[in-house]
Amino acid sequence: MSALPEAIEEHPSIQDLLAAAKRACDHWGDSLAARRQMRQECLAVPPHLRAGLIQHFEESYP
Numbered sequence: 001m002s003a004l005p006e007a008i009e010e011h012p013s014i015q016d017l018l019a020a021a022k023r024a025c026d027h028w029g030d031s032l033a034a035r036r037q038m039r040q041e042c043l044a045v046p047p048h049l050r051a052g053l054i055q056h057f058e059e060s061y062p
Contacts, residue, residue: 020057
């Protein structure tokens with residue numbers, strides 16, 4: 001009898017993170033340049049840290 005494979009940990013998608021970040025940009029009325037910078041910073045976030053950042057954005061900018 002073989003062991004069952006370990007469950008693969010799922011991480012939120014980059015699209016989910018970008019959508020949450022957009023709410024923050026909208027809240028602050030960010031310029032196009034600031035929105036581009038936010039996008040680049042979000043793309044640099046490792047997948048395992050996305051959930052925490054999404055939670056922060058959702059709590060701060062509902």
